[in-house]
Structure formats: C-alpha cells, structure tokens
Amino acid sequence: MKGEGIGFGKTILFNEHFVVYDIPSIVSAIGNYTVARIEPYDKAKVELVDNRKATPNYKEEKLTQQQDSLKRMMATMNIDPSKNGIKITLEGNLYVASGIGASAASCVAIARALSNYFDMNLSDEEINNIAYEGEKGYHGTPSGVDNTASTYGGLIWFQKGEEKAIEQIALHYPIEIVIGNTGKVANTKAAVAGVRERREKEPEKYQAIFDRAENIAYLAKDAFEEEDFKEVGKLMNENHKLLQQIEVSSRELDFMVKLARDAGALGAKLTGGGLGGNMIALTPGRELQDTVANAIEKEGFQTVKTVVGASRKEA
C-alpha cells in the first residue's frame, strides 16, 4: 500500500557489545516486524501514533529518543515537516521490548514508508543508512548491527570499522528460537558506556575477553555453515559467559538462561544491550521450542517463539 513500510525485529546471536569495538557479530532478523503507515495530515507537522504492543513503560521511556530519531531521519531525507504535514502510524506483530531491535525496526519501517510516500524509490543500502541515522537518536553511537538486520533480513555476519562487512550466512531452513523477556526496559546507551569505562580500567582483562569473543564469531560462522547447531549452542553459552564477565548480564537474564538450558535448549544467552531486556535460546524443532518456551513462561516471563535465518520473503 502507498506510504507503507516494514522493518524486521532482530536478535543478536553473537557478540553484542563486542561489535562496538569492530569485532565481528552474528545477527538475524526474526519473523516479527513493525509496520509504518503514512497518511496526509491537515496540520503542518508530523503526528506519530504508536500502536505497537510494548513492555510497560517502554514507549514512555523512549518518547524523547523516538522524537529525536524521527527528526534525524527526516533531516537526512530532506523532508521538511513544516511543509509536509504527515501522520505516521506504527503497528505490526513485533512486541516492543529492549533487545529485540524495536528501535531499529521502527526506523527501517519509517524510512521505507517515507521513501514510498514521497516516491523516493530508495535502495536497501540507502534505507539502511537513513535508519542508522535514526538509531543515533536512541543509542548515541550505534554499531549499525540492528538496522542492518532489520533492513536486509536473514542471518547476517556484521562487522563495522576498517574491515566492515555485511554478509548473509545462508541456511537451508530457518531455525526455531525462543526469546524470553525480563520485562525490564534496558538502557543500551548506559550499558555500552559501562563497558567502555570498565574496559579502560582493566585493559588486560578486557583484551583477553575480546580476543575470545572474536574467535567465537569465526567458530560460530563455521558451525552455522556446517549446520552443526549443537556447536552453535555451545558457543552461545560461552558467549553468554563473556557477556557476564563484561558485566552486562543481570539476575533475571541468568535465571532465564538457566531455565532454557535445563529445559533442553542447545544454547542460551542474553541478547542485545543486556541489564534487562531479552535472552535468546536456540531450540531447533517446534517441540523443543515449545518445551523451552513453556519452562520460561511457567516462571512468569513472556516469550516470543520465532525463527532465525529466514530470508526476507519467508519472514
């Protein structure tokens, strides 16, 4: 439909936080997405109606950041809100929480919807760049991993910096995962700043952790390519340990990770900024996915059952 655009949610399978320091990461779009719809508005301004289902307080806490993000994207696209009154409505089946790429999904959806509404015909690369500008409103200096997954879909090897890379990792079929939500809104900016501070204080300790994180990314890529999901799971467990060591996990995240592993998940770790937000468990097959999701829900947490590695058409 004219003036509509979508952006996928995402889950980081390997190396959130480390990716900020140019270490490779593996991220996947998930089957859930945000839709943005644009209509003419009779006042010379932008009206934003946010109908997404969300963790309590999420939308309120992110409102200023959301407005900043929108301003940045409109400026990058040379759209003057005082000349073009528009109403943007956000909806879709992506439950909005920390760690699921909600901000990036909304940026990509809005960029695509604006491109379509104003007949700009922008490429994926251009959409990705605009969404990255929008992400700055939420994150300060985002690595770009979220908006990349949200724009392109699929399972992606992502590295920023001098060795910048965005490559699809092809899977023969999508793999089931469970995402567990702590119900706590996490502040990614603060989590990233905390890592920076501690890294400066203890450079040697952090260097060793970062080196291992880099190894894990390459091992995980190989394991995915060989479709050795047991190995992927083991590496996810180890990745969680490293994230604990840089102090971005939390009691709830560790608890849910344990629940998932005890219920048979091949691996489990926090995903995204940490300190709340979400965890992810690798659960190939619907049966294992249900078992793990039930174990987490029994303790009162919400889950999302979805897949990683679906191409844009399948998602």
Ligand code: PMV
């Ligand atoms: O909190 P999320 O899901 O947006 O993930 C942030 C990922 C980080 O690596 C912690 C930060 C970044 O910019 O990559």
